[in-house]
Amino acid sequence: MDQQEIDWAKLTEIINAHRDDKWGLIPMLQKVQEKFGYIPPEAIAPVAEALQLHPSQVQGVISFYAGFTMKPKGRCVLKVCRGTACHVKGSRSILRAMKKNLNLEEGETSADYQFTLETVACLGACFLAPTMLVNHDYYGRLTPNKINSIVGIYRKDQSDG
Numbered sequence: 001m002d003q004q005e006i007d008w009a010k011l012t013e014i015i016n017a018h019r020d021d022k023w024g025l026i027p028m029l030q031k032v033q034e035k036f037g038y039i040p041p042e043a044i045a046p047v048a049e050a051l052q053l054h055p056s057q058v059q060g061v062i063s064f065y066a067g068f069t070m071k072p073k074g075r076c077v078l079k080v081c082r083g084t085a086c087h088v089k090g091s092r093s094i095l096r097a098m099k100k101n102l103n104l105e106e107g108e109t110s111a112d113y114q115f116t117l118e119t120v121a122c123l124g125a126c127f128l129a130p131t132m133l134v135n136h137d138y139y140g141r142l143t144p145n146k147i148n149s150i151v152g153i154y155r156k157d158q159s160d161g
């Protein structure tokens with residue numbers, strides 16, 4: 001599988017929950033992104049139709065808000081902090097180890113959609129620097145060696161299904 005399948009039933013359920021709600025566009029897009037990990041291009045026309053908008057208006061909102069993305073991401077999104085506190089504590093070597101382990105550059109997703117590698121400005125846990133976030137899990141006081149075992153956990157999780 002090189003692309004996530006769209007779960008049309010789930011998409012329709014989200015759309016119907018906000019149909020004809022004039023303030024419903026952002027919540028609807030947030031739920032679509034939560035469910036799919038991104039906003040599938042196929043969602044734009046039905047979302048627009050449900051709110052009586054033009055598809056270009058929906059597209060405009062997606063492009064305006066940095067939190068929305070139309071690019072599919074991996075099941076595991078790894079965010080390495082590159083803020084000042086983490087930088088001072090060696091976040092560059094963490095990012096280097098991560099790139100090597102995953103064979104990905106910043107912003108890239110693996111071909112099997114398992115991993116996406118990103119960086120962030122500050123994760124708000126500077127006392128644990130250097131830090132990273134994997135989906136909703138925080139990791140701190142990282143070393144390049146720890147990276148391999150952390151990534152290993154997520155690889156294992158996924159191969160266990």
Ligand code: FES
Nearest residue numbers: 081083086123125
């Ligand atoms: S600078 Fe990395 S958590 Fe704040």
